[in-house]
Amino acid sequence: MRSFRALLLAGATAAALTIGGIAPATAASLPAAVTPTPTPTPSASTAAPQTTPTPTPTPAVTPKPTATTPAPATPSAPQPAATATPSPTPKPTATPTPKPTTPPAPVFRQPLAAKSYTVSSHFGPRCIPVQGGSTYHYGVDMAARAGQPIYAIAAGVVTATVTGTSSRAGYIAVRHTISGAQYTSIYMHIWSATTHVKVGQTVSAGQRISQVGSSGVSSGNHLHLELWKATSTGSAAQNAATFLKPRGVDLYAAAAAVNAKPTPATCTYYTVGGVNFRTGPSTSYSIIRMLPRATAVVHVPGTITTGFIPVRVGSQQGWVSAGLVTPTKLTPAPAAVPPPAPAPKPATYATTAALNLRATASMSARIQLVIPKGANVGPIAASSGDWRKVTYAGKTGWVHSAYLVKR
Incomplete structure (x- = not known):
């Protein structure tokens, strides 16, 4: 040191x-x-x-040293070796974040084969087509033959399979992710929901998932196609036809015909029985009056609250249950026929003296027995001249009317 x-x-x-x-x-x-x-x-x-x-x-x-002959250095006191200053560690070059590539648009397919169906009902407000039907249509109806194959409109996962009955519409629900949003397509009125798919199964666009039926409230074999978009508060109905058209699937152009009628400003229905005409849309509201069977009511299509529709009867406004009207014109119930008056009871007779009960209406006829005085011989069964046919003690015969009196 x-x-x-x-x-x-x-x-x-x-x-x-x-x-x-x-x-x-x-x-x-x-x-x-x-x-x-x-x-x-x-x-x-x-x-x-x-x-x-x-x-x-x-x-x-002092001559300057040349580049080839360096000047000799004068020895001096040893200097501490210079410590090389470390070069600062270069900051790593940030890898540029790749721009997100837009995923290819999903493939969409027709739910029914082209030209194999007719469009029978549009999406949106409509007149109630049958008793129990809806006045706001959440799908597009495509009438087709029974058993015709139904295909998934896009790839997704099956979330529900409900088999239909005559009183309950069967359906299959498929969840899709489209452009980052979640949608659910629903295929209704099928009979058996598990013939081709099951819940949790992944299906591809155009894969067969079921077949056309007419379960539940239905006027005939058809596919009712619904499309719902998930929202922060639930889901919102989409018009499947307008949604699919810009994505290459035109439900109307592919139809053999479009039979659906434009929605009118008002619809006329008829009550199916005695129906309460109320001041509001529930049974808790007071009854204005009872509407008899076949009463015509006028309704603005698409308006419904808790199962009740606002209607006009003549100049009166009120509400009736949507399930108790039909678009089919009915005949009024026939007036009640009073029951017939009961037939009067036939008069009965008694004998005024001991009386022979004969086999035929003749004095010479055989006597079957003697009826005592005051006996009840019941009503007269038949007459022949002065003779009357009666029954006594299990025997039927003839007695003379002179010895009978009405009781």
Whole structure:
């Protein structure tokens, strides 16, 4: 380890060089004319030289060293090796985030083979088509033959399979992801929902999932196609026809015919029985009056609240249950026929004396028995002249009317 004195001497030498106008770095390039300082043994613990004469600068101009012949360096006190300053670690170059590529648009397919169906009902408000039907149509109806194949309109996952009955519409629901949003397509009025798919199964666009039926409230074999878009509060019905058209599937152009009629401003229905005409859309509202069977009511299509529709009867406004009207004109119920008056009971007779009950209406006829005086012989069954046919004690015969009296 260097002593404190050695450190002072080294400092003085460096100061002398600097004061003389030659920096330590320049001193290393002086010519040999400068008196050399004894070279110390290069060691970290070697003491400083005994005598260090102050170098006298040579008046001559110091020649500049050439690039090929470097000037000899004047030995000097060992300087601590310069520690190379580490180059700063270069910041890693940020990998550019690739721009998200738009995924290819999903493939869409016809739910029924082209030209194999007719469009029988549009999406939106409509007149109730049959008793129990809806006045706002959440799908597009495509009438087709029973058993015709039904295909998924897009790839997705089956979320529901409900088999239909005569009173419940069967359906299959398929969930899709389209342009980042979730949709559900529903295929209704099928009979058996599990002939081709099951819940949780992934299906491709155009894959057969069922067949056309007429379950539930239905006027005939058809596919009722619905499309719902998930929202933050639930779901919203979409018009499947207008949704699919810009995606290459035109339900109307592919139909053999479009038989659906435009929705009129008002619809006329007829009550199917005695129907309560109420002040509001529930049974808790008061009854204005009872509407008899076949009463005509006028309704604005598409308006319905809790199963009740607002209607006009003549000049009166009120509400009736949507399930108790039909678009089919009915005949009024026949007037009640009073029951016929009961037939009067036939008069009964009694004998006024002991009386022979004969086999025929003749004095010469055989006597079957003698009826005592005051006996009840019941009503007269027949007459022949003065003779009356009666029954007594299980025997039927003839007696003379002169001995009978009405009771």
